[in-house]
Amino acid sequence: MEILLAILVGGLYAAGVYMLLRRSLVKILIGLALLGHAANLLIFTSAGLTRGQPPVIAASETVLSAPYADPLPQALVLTAIVIGFGLTAFALALTYRVYKIVGTDDLDRMRGTISGEEES
Amino acid sequence: MSNILTLPILVPMVSGIGALLAYRLPSLQRWIGLFGAFALLICDLVIFSTASKNQILVLQLGGWPAPFGITLVADLLSTTMLLLTGIVGFVVAWYSLGAIDEGRVAHGYFALFHFLLMGVGGAFLTGDMFNLYVWFEVMLMSSFVLLALGGERRQMQGAIKYVTLNLISSAMFLAALGILYGMAGTLNMADLARKFAQVEGAQPQALITALAVLFMAAFGIKAAIFPLFFWLPASYHTPPAAVSAIFAGLLTKVGVYALIRVFTLIFVQDTGYTHTLILILSGLTMLIGVLGAMAQNEFRRVLSFHIVSQIGYMIMGLGLFTPLALAGSVFYIAHHIIVKTNLFLISGVAENLAKTPHLKKMGGLYRSQPALAMLFLIPAMSLAGIPPLSGFFAKFGLIVAGLEVGQYLIVAVALGVSLLTLYSMIKLWNEAFWKPAPKKTNDENTKISLSLLIPIGLMAAITILIGLGIGPIFSLAIRAGEQLADPAIYIQAVLGVVP
Numbered sequence: 001m002e003i004l005l006a007i008l009v010g011g012l013y014a015a016g017v018y019m020l021l022r023r024s025l026v027k028i029l030i031g032l033a034l035l036g037h038a039a040n041l042l043i044f045t046s047a048g049l050t051r052g053q054p055p056v057i058a059a060s061e062t063v064l065s066a067p068y069a070d071p072l073p074q075a076l077v078l079t080a081i082v083i084g085f086g087l088t089a090f091a092l093a094l095t096y097r098v099y100k101i102v103g104t105d106d107l108d109r110m111r112g113t114i115s116g117e118e119e120s
Numbered sequence: 121m122s123n124i125l126t127l128p129i130l131v132p133m134v135s136g137i138g139a140l141l142a143y144r145l146p147s148l149q150r151w152i153g154l155f156g157a158f159a160l161l162i163c164d165l166v167i168f169s170t171a172s173k174n175q176i177l178v179l180q181l182g183g184w185p186a187p188f189g190i191t192l193v194a195d196l197l198s199t200t201m202l203l204l205t206g207i208v209g210f211v212v213a214w215y216s217l218g219a220i221d222e223g224r225v226a227h228g229y230f231a232l233f234h235f236l237l238m239g240v241g242g243a244f245l246t247g248d249m250f251n252l253y254v255w256f257e258v259m260l261m262s263s264f265v266l267l268a269l270g271g272e273r274r275q276m277q278g279a280i281k282y283v284t285l286n287l288i289s290s291a292m293f294l295a296a297l298g299i300l301y302g303m304a305g306t307l308n309m310a311d312l313a314r315k316f317a318q319v320e321g322a323q324p325q326a327l328i329t330a331l332a333v334l335f336m337a338a339f340g341i342k343a344a345i346f347p348l349f350f351w352l353p354a355s356y357h358t359p360p361a362a363v364s365a366i367f368a369g370l371l372t373k374v375g376v377y378a379l380i381r382v383f384t385l386i387f388v389q390d391t392g393y394t395h396t397l398i399l400i401l402s403g404l405t406m407l408i409g410v411l412g413a414m415a416q417n418e419f420r421r422v423l424s425f426h427i428v429s430q431i432g433y434m435i436m437g438l439g440l441f442t443p444l445a446l447a448g449s450v451f452y453i454a455h456h457i458i459v460k461t462n463l464f465l466i467s468g469v470a471e472n473l474a475k476t477p478h479l480k481k482m483g484g485l486y487r488s489q490p491a492l493a494m495l496f497l498i499p500a501m502s503l504a505g506i507p508p509l510s511g512f513f514a515k516f517g518l519i520v521a522g523l524e525v526g527q528y529l530i531v532a533v534a535l536g537v538s539l540l541t542l543y544s545m546i547k548l549w550n551e552a553f554w555k556p557a558p559k560k561t562n563d564e565n566t567k568i569s570l571s572l573l574i575p576i577g578l579m580a581a582i583t584i585l586i587g588l589g590i591g592p593i594f595s596l597a598i599r600a601g602e603q604l605a606d607p608a609i610y611i612q613a614v615l616g617v618v619p
Contacts, residue, residue, distance in 0.1 A: 020288070025280065032287045039294040046302030073301060076250055080294055083257045087290070090261065091283055094268060098276045110277045 361468020399439025447601030484557025
C-alpha cells in the first residue's frame with residue numbers, strides 16, 4: 001500500500017510541476033493545487049500506514065498498545081486541506097481579477113511591473 | 121507570568137476583529153489600527169524586558185506538556201524580533217493614517233494589517249514546526265490581500281507572481297514537514313533537536329541532510345535568498361509605500377528567522393555541508409542583489425534589490441556558525457528592519473512629491489524638502505555602513521566573525537558589496553535629492569504632512585540611538601548568539617530535561 005501511495009504522490013508531483021511550467025495562469029493554479037494534494041498525501045504516507053487499528057484505548061487497559069494508527073498526521077492533513085482550500089479560493093479570485101484588469105492570462109505578456117512599460 | 125506570551129497574538133487579533141467590526145466607519149478603523157499597534161508595542165516591550173534578563177519564557181498552551189501540545193517559546197532572538205515587529209507595526213500604522221487612501225481603509229486595510237502582525241508574532245513565538253507553517257499561512261494570506269488591495273494594474277501583476285512563488289514555497293514546506301514527522305515522530309522543535317542529536321549512522325544522517333536542504337529551499341523562497349528571490353523585486357514596489365514598508369521590514373525576515381531557528385537548533389549535525397552551502401548562498405545573494413540594484417532606475421525597485429542583498433549578510437552569520445557570527449546576524453536583522461522600513465517610508469513621500477517613481481524624472485528634493493533629505497541620509501548611510509550609524513556595527517560584527525574563522529573570501533565579498541551599496545545609495549541621493557528638478561514645478565512650497573514625517577523621524581532616531589548605544593545593544597546580541605549556539609539551553613527550557 002505504501003508503494004502504491006508513493007507512486008501516486010510522485011505522479012502528482014510530476015503533474016503539478018509540469019503544470020507550473022505552463023504559461024497560462026489557470027494551469028499554474030491547477031499545478032499548485034496538485035502540489036498541495038501531493039504534499040497532503042505525502043504527510044499521510046510518510047507517517048506510516050496502519051490498517052484496522054484505531055487509536056482507542058481498550059476498556060481493560062490504561063495505555064495504548066502498539067500497533068495503532070497515528071491520528072496526528074490525519075489532523076495535520078485536515079489542517080493543511082483547510083488552509084489549501086482558502087489559498088486556492090483566493091488565488092482563483094485573484095486570477096480572475098488579473099484577467100479582467102490585465103486582459104490576458106498569459107504570463108509572458110505580464111511584464112509590466114516596471115512602471116512605464118505597461119502601456120507598451 | 122509566561123501567559124503574556126499569548127498577547128503578541130491576541131492583541132493584533134482583537135484589533136483586527138475590531139477594525140472589521142467598524143467596517144462602515146473608516147475613521148474609527150484608522151484609530152483602532154493605531155491604538156492596536158501601540159498596545160502591541162507595549163506588550164512586546166514588556167516581554168522583551170522580561171526575556172532580556174536571561175530567562176527563556178515558555179508557555180505550554182492548554183497545559184499540554186511539551187512534546188505533545190503546542191509550545192510558545194520566547195528566547196532572546198524571538199523577543200528581539202517581536203520588539204522589532206512592535207516598533208515597525210506602530211510606526212507604519214502611524215504613517216498609514218496619512219498615507220493610505222479612504223478606499224483601501226474602507227476595504228479593510230487596517231484589519232489585514234493587524235492579521236499580518238498576528239501571523240508574524242505567532243511565527244516568531246511558536247516552538248512547533250507545524251504551528252510555524254500555520255502562522256506562515258496566516259501571514260501570507262493577509263499579505264496577499266494587502267498586496268492586491270486597490271487593484272491597480274501593476275499591483276495585480278506583482279501580486280500574481282508573489283502569490284504563485286509563495287504558494288510553491290508553502291507546498292515544499294508542507295512536504296518537508298510530512299517527511300520530518302515520518303522520520304522523527306514529533307514536530308516540537310526542542311524534541312526534534314534532542315532526537316536528531318542522538319541519530320547515528322551514515323544513512324539516517326544523509327536523510328536528515330536531504331531534509332535540511334528541502335527546508336532550506338522552502339524558507340529560502342520566503343527569505344528571498346539567491347537563486348530564489350525573483351518574486352521580491354517583481355512585487356514589492358507595486359503596492360502603496362506603507363504596505364511595501366511593512367513587507368520589507370517584516371516578511372522576508374520571518375523567512376530568515378525560520379532559517380536561523382531551524383539551522384541552529386535542529387539541523388546542526390552536518391554543518392560542513394549545510395552551513396557551507398548557506399555561506400556560499402549568502403555571498404551570491406549579497407552580490408547578485410546589489411548588482412541588480414545598481415541596474416534599476418526606479419526608487420523602490422532599487423530598495424527591493426537591496427533587501428535581497430542585505431538578506432545575504434543576515435544568513436552569512438548563520439553560515440559562519442560561531443556565537444559571534446550569530447550575534448552579528450541578530451544585530452544585522454535588527455538594524456535592517458529599522459533602516460529598510462524607514463527607506464521605504466521615505467520613498468513613498470518622495471514618489472508622491474515627484475509624482476513619479478522614476479529616478480530619472482525626479483530631482484530637486486533637497487532644495488524643496490531639506491528636512492526629508494536629511495532624514496533620507498541617515499538610513500541610507502546606515503545601510504551602506506558608515507560609522508557611527510547602526511549599519512557599520514552590524515557589518516563590523518559579521519566581518520570580525522568571518523576573519524576569526526578564516527573565511528576570507530566571504531569577508532571580501534561582504535566588504536565589496538558594502539562599497540557597491542554605498543554607490544547605490546549615493547545614486548539615489550544624487551538622482552532624487554541633489555540634482556536640479558527636471559522641469560520647473562510650482563509645488564516647491566508643498567508641506568509634507570506631519571503624520572508622515574514623524575514616523576520617518578522616529579525611525580531615523582532609532583537608527584541613531586542604536587549607533588550611539590551600541591555597547592549594551594551589541595552585548596545583548598552576543599547573548600542572543602550564545603543562546604542560539606547552544607541548543608541545550610533551548611531544549612532544557614522547553615522540555616525541562618538536560619539532553
